[in-house]
Amino acid sequence: MVRIITRLDQVKKEQKKHAKPAIDFEIGNVSGKVRAIIAAEEKEFKAGETKPIQIKKIDINANHICFISAYGTNKYGHTMAVGEETYLPISMERTADHALFAAALDYQVEKDDLLGILVLLPVELNF
DSSP states (O other), X not given: OOOXXXXXXXXXXXXXXXXXXXXXXXXXXXXXXXXXEEBSSOXXXXXXXXXXXXXXXXXXXXXXXEEEOSSOOSTTXXXXXXXXXXXXXXXXXXXXXXXXXXXXXXXXXXXXXXXXXXXXXXOOOOO
C-alpha cells in the first residue's frame, strides 16, 4: 500500500481556523449566539434570595460581549449575571461556570434546570 503525503490536512486545519464561526441569529449585519444557562448543582432558594450557583460551562469567544435575556425562562426567578472565578479581558477566550440567580419564589434548583438565556454578540475593539 502506498501512502501519499501532502499538506492538504494542514491546509484544511488552517481554513477551519479562519472560517466564519457558526451563528444562531442575525439582526441586520450583526450576528450573535444564544446559549442556555443550565444549573450544574442543586441549591435551595427562599423567595427574595440572590445567591451564586454553579452552571454548566459556557464558552465565550474572544471579543464577544454577554447579555442576559430579559425574557423570564424560569418562573421561579431570574439569572442576573454569569462569570468565572478569574476575570479575563474581553479580548481573550473566556468561560462562564457560575451564575447569580435571584429567586422570586421559594425554589429548589435541580441539576440541569434552565436558569436563563445568555446572548453573545461580537464586538470590534478600537483602542
